Amino acid sequence: MMKISDTTxxxxxxxxxxxxxxxxxxxxxxxxxxxxFDGETIIDLDID
Structure with a gap:
């Protein structure tokens, strides 16, 4: 069985x-x- 970190x-x-x-x-x-976004993760947010 592969670990999740190996598949990503x-x-x-x-x-x-x-x-x-x-x-x-x-x-x-x-x-x-x-x-x-990177998938469901917010990577960066710029507010004007």
């Missing part, structure tokens, strides 16, 4: 960048977020 070494994945925003309309102002 063979996977070739790319990061997914998603632009999210604006936020809820009742908020004062808007928040624009540039989120980078």
């Amino acid at each position: 070494k063979d996977l070739h994945t790319r990061y997914l960048q998603v632009l999210m925003g604006p936020s809820h309309p009742a908020m004062h102002g808007t928040i624009m977020m540039n989120v980078t």
Whole structure:
């Protein structure tokens, strides 16, 4: 049986960048977020 860490070494994945925003309309102002995902894990988050 292979360990999970052994199988992930063979996977070739790319990061997914998603632009999210604006936020809820009742908020004062808007928040624009540039989120980078690796699968379900957030790798980077830039807030403008």
